Amino acid sequence: MVHSIKDLIVALICVAMLNVAAANAQTATAQDLPVTGGKLTSTQTSFQQPGSTSLSVEQSPLKLGSTSTEADQVPAHIQEMPEFKTTVVYLGTLPLLSVSGGESAPLERASIISSKVNQLQWDHTPGSDIRVRFDGKHYAIVAGKDQELLTIDQGVRISTSQALSEKATALQIANRLRRHFGNAPELGDSDQPSSSLAAQPAANFLDALGGTVVHAFQGLASWYGNTFLNRRTSSGAVLRQDSLLAAHRALPFGTLIRVTNLSNGKQVTVKVLDRGPFVSGRVLDLSPRAAQVLGMISAGVARVKVEVLR
Incomplete structure (x- = not known):
């Protein structure tokens, strides 16, 4: 009887030791799993539901290849105005110009102009590089090495009335862009930096100069x-x-x-x-x-x- 009790105790001790050894082996296996570039150093060992592994907005990485720069803040955007049958291009919070025309042309054209203006910021184009060009028929606004932003015609206005000439319209729009991109000196009639042309800083696209609409x-x-x-x-x-x-x-x-x-x-x-x-x-x-x-x-x-x- 005594021997039987001793044998039972010894057997229980052996079983406990075997369980401890098995647990240690399992832990070592979990901690030494091979991974690319090294070993996995820790795992979730709790049987409870693991907490959320999602990252906060501040912690989450940017998309592959992307960076958070000032270029993400685009200066130009558009707004359709059905009551005026036109689409307005904004430069920041102020209207830059309005585009009118057929059914879909104003929206498409305004979108192209807006994207070109935004490209100026992405390219870090200084305001002094924005100027007016005349080809003998139409005035155009260009930047950098003759990069054309838009051509002035009857569909492009700074107001819903057409009291301004194409040249005056081009100068107004160019000077608004020059002010926005570095507060460059305004252009005058000779297409050279000058203070002789006082463009409206508030950009009232409904009113032409000297007129009431x-x-x-x-x-x-x-x-x-x-x-x-x-x-x-x-x-x-x-x-x-x-x-x-x-x-x-x-x-x-x-x-x-x-x-x-x-x-x-x-x-x-x-x-x-x-x-x-x-x-x-x-x-x-x-x-x-x-x-x-x-x-x-x-x-x-x-x-x-x-x-x-x-």
């Missing part, structure tokens, strides 16, 4: 929710309870517009001081006070006539 269009208008009160608009103006202001996608800040609610005939004159609306099918966002005057608070949206007054 009255333009009208229709569409759906909405209004700001009260949650936006006491916040700054894109122009820097604060939206107050009694503010008579509006948001439009492209009209220059400070533009006066008269808005008529077509369902009841009520009118209000407001100033464009914000950007928007960014909902498809809407042409204007109005402050709460302006919406109240127009009688559209309860409806939320209204079909309106917009008259540009300059």
